[in-house]
Each structure stands twice: as structure tokens, then as C-alpha cells.
Amino acid sequence: MIMLSNTGWKSGLKxxxxxxxxxxYITFYFLFIVFYLxxxxxxxxxxxxxxxxxxxxxxxxxxFIFNIVLHxxxxxxxxxxxxxxxxxxxxxxxFLVNIFLLSYIxxxxxxxxxxx
Amino acid sequence: MxxxxxxxxxIMHRVAGIALFMFIPFVLYFFKLSLESESSFDMAKVxxxxxxxxxxxxxxxxxxxxHLFSGIKHMIMDIGYFETKDASRRFAIVSLFTTLFFxxxxxxx
Numbered sequence: 001m002i003m004l005s006n007t008g009w010k011s012g013l014k015x016x017x018x019x020x021x022x023x024x025y026i027t028f029y030f031l032f033i034v035f036y037l038x039x040x041x042x043x044x045x046x047x048x049x050x051x052x053x054x055x056x057x058x059x060x061x062x063x064f065i066f067n068i069v070l071h072x073x074x075x076x077x078x079x080x081x082x083x084x085x086x087x088x089x090x091x092x093x094x095f096l097v098n099i100f101l102l103s104y105i106x107x108x109x110x111x112x113x114x115x116x
Numbered sequence: 117m118x119x120x121x122x123x124x125x126x127i128m129h130r131v132a133g134i135a136l137f138m139f140i141p142f143v144l145y146f147f148k149l150s151l152e153s154e155s156s157f158d159m160a161k162v163x164x165x166x167x168x169x170x171x172x173x174x175x176x177x178x179x180x181x182x183h184l185f186s187g188i189k190h191m192i193m194d195i196g197y198f199e200t201k202d203a204s205r206r207f208a209i210v211s212l213f214t215t216l217f218f219x220x221x222x223x224x225x
Binding site for chain 1: 144
């Protein structure tokens with residue numbers, strides 16, 4: 001018999017909290033960009049490049065991708081554990097999802113530090 | 117199979133999340149175009165004004181807002197509000213209408 005407990009190792013509590021905190025970060029990141037563009041006169045090249053040239057905003061953006069990786073890693077694994085009954089397939093799908101997600105960190109860093 | 121509205125809302129939250137996951141490569145591509153140079157920024161702007169891409173982006177924007185507002189709904193329920201059967205049903209409807217409201221408002225702006 002499998003004993004499930006709501007405390008200790010693998011209780012899911014950590015995932016539960018991380019999912020909510022990352023969700024909040026992602027929301028505020030998008031809100032910030034929307035308000036930045038709105039207050040600076042719209043979506044123009046100059047506004048856009050100024051925002052992403054800022055070192056601090058690059059860091060915020062990289063942290064944003066970390067949040068995305070955590071949020072989607074947890075979210076997708078919740079979905080796969082619910083709908084894929086074969087554990088072989090589920091582990092493989094989770095693996096692929098995580099490979100894609102982790103690659104986005106490098107994509108975003110290349111984009112952020114690669115321009116100009 | 118007759119699912120309650122709250123179950124459908126919950127499944128749609130998941131479906132929307134998966135759709136957003138698959139949308140990331142497109143976002144990254146457009147993000148790269150938008151920062152590479154001024155001409156590639158203009159190219160990205162031309163691309164997103166293409167009819168088919170525009171329809172797709174409006175759809176994804178709606179999916180994003182839906183996921184966002186049902187996430188907020190989820191967290192309000194985590195705190196302990198609107199947890200009864202009736203209240204959660206009404207809350208699901210409210211979150212859908214909030215999504216529609218902000219979607220239409222931001223599309224018009």
C-alpha cells in the first residue's frame with residue numbers, strides 16, 4: 001500500500017508554492033512591460049531596445065525565464081502524471097519538456113547579450 | 117459524460133497552459149527578430165500584421181489571458197474564498213467574463 005502524506009519529502013508542497021510564486025513573477029513581468037511601453041509612447045524600436053539594453057532588465061528577463069522553466073516544468077509534469085498512465089512514456093515526455101525548457105535559458109541569453 | 121462547469125474551466129486552464137508551452141518557440145523567434153536590428157524589428161512588425169499570423173496571435177493572447185485569470189482565480193480560492201459548489205461555479209463564470217472583458221478592452225485599445 002502506498003502511503004501518501006502531506007508533509008515531508010515529495011509531498012508536493014514545494015511545487016505548490018513554487019507554482020504560485022513563479023506565476024506571480026510572470027504576471028508582474030508582463031505587467032511591467034505593458035506599463036513601460038504604455039508610459040513611454042507605445043511599441044517602437046527605440047523603446048524596445050532601450051528596455052532590453054538595460055543590464056538590470058536583462059537580469060530580470062533571465063530570472064523570468066527561470067520562472068518560466070519552473071512554472072512549466074511543474075505544470076507540464078502535473079498534466080503528464082494525470083493523463084499518461086505509462087510511466088515509461090511519462091518520464092520520456094517530462095524529459096523532453098525539460099530539455100526544451102532548459103534550452104530556452106540559453107536562447108534567451110544569446111538573444112539578450114547577442115544584439116548590438 | 118456531463119462535466120460541471122468548474123471541471124471544464126479547470127481542464128481549459130491545463131489545455132491553455134499546454135498551448136502556451138508550445139507557443140514559446142514562436143515568441144522566442146519574434147523576440148530575436150525584434151532585438152537583432154531595426155530592420156528585423158520592422159520585419160517582425162510586418163510579419164505580425166499578416167492576417168493569418170495576426171489571427172493566431174490574437175488567439176494565443178486570449179489563451180494567455182484565460183490562463184492568467186484562471187490562475188488568479190485559483191489563488192483566490194487557495195486563500196479560502198468562493199470554495200462552495202455554487203460560489204465556485206459563479207466564480208468560474210466571473211473569471212471567464214473578466215478574461216473576455218480585458219481581452220476586448222485591450223484589443224480595442
